[in-house]
Amino acid sequence: MGNEPVTAAMDCAELTRSIDALLDGEFDAREQVEAEAHLAGCGECRTMADRQARARNALRARLRAAAHTPAPAALRARLEQALARERRPLWRRVLSPVPVATLAACAAGALVVLASHSGNEALVEEAIRVHHRALPLEVDASAMPGWFAGKLDFHPAPPHFRGDGVKMEGARLSNLREWPAAYIRYQLPRGEAGLFIVDDPKGRFDAPGREVHIGPQVIRVVNARGYNVAVWRDQEIVYSLVSDLGEDALFQLVRTAQAESGR
Secondary structure, eight states: OOOOOOOOOOHHHHEEEEHHHHHHOOOOHHHHHHHHHHHHOHHHHHHHHHHHHHHHHHHHHHHHHHTTTTTHHHHHHHHHHHHHHHHHHHHHHHHHSOOOOHHHGGGGGGGEEEEEOOOHHHHHHHHHHHHTOOOOOOGGGGGTTTTTTSSSSOOOOOOOOOOOTTEEEEEEEEEEEEEEEEEEEOOSSSSSSEEEEEEEOOOOOOOOOOEEEETTTTEEEEETTTTEEEEEEEEEEEEEESSSOOOOHHHHHHHHHHHOOOO
């Protein structure tokens, strides 16, 4: 009782992938210890981290100097337009790229933003951490049908995401804290996404974030560590989609699965 779970040591590849988060101070206490332990014993990674830190400091110095130099009028205009777009309500930013004909066809699946919801941030943080570690997959997409049978106490049915360039890469068994999970990785046109599926009959998996309605389905959206996470429930099954997609693109991806399921 009281024993902490054993975690794998951080290797060179993981440290390289995570160097921005390390230098930005985004690691939690456990990840910080793992990173410092690796750097203490790996001269190559220490050199890489020092080089990245120096480059960042030089960039900050240039930006501070540039802050005292007026920007060209054309650049200021583009920045003002971008900021104006970001200030628009979320529902307008999400729906604005969608053609009018598509909106009419999807009227039953209208998206409505509700109030923010306070839930268990640790579960979302764990999903991001596990996805970010990019552990090897145990099975590729061609062998996926039926692969989880007998490996979990529930039957994970992955949603069908639609879109150009969206491709299921493979899967592995995983965990989110005490929840055994199915983990499925998707290749996207730009970047990738990881989907965790857990069984939660007691309703304990309570994610924080903004609540958004896509038709009758409630999606909770959280932004952390440079990732956007969409969490939704289908009866006792909870889906957590971790992605480096922007919010608009993430909503569109989740919407395709909800539309196909008829919800």
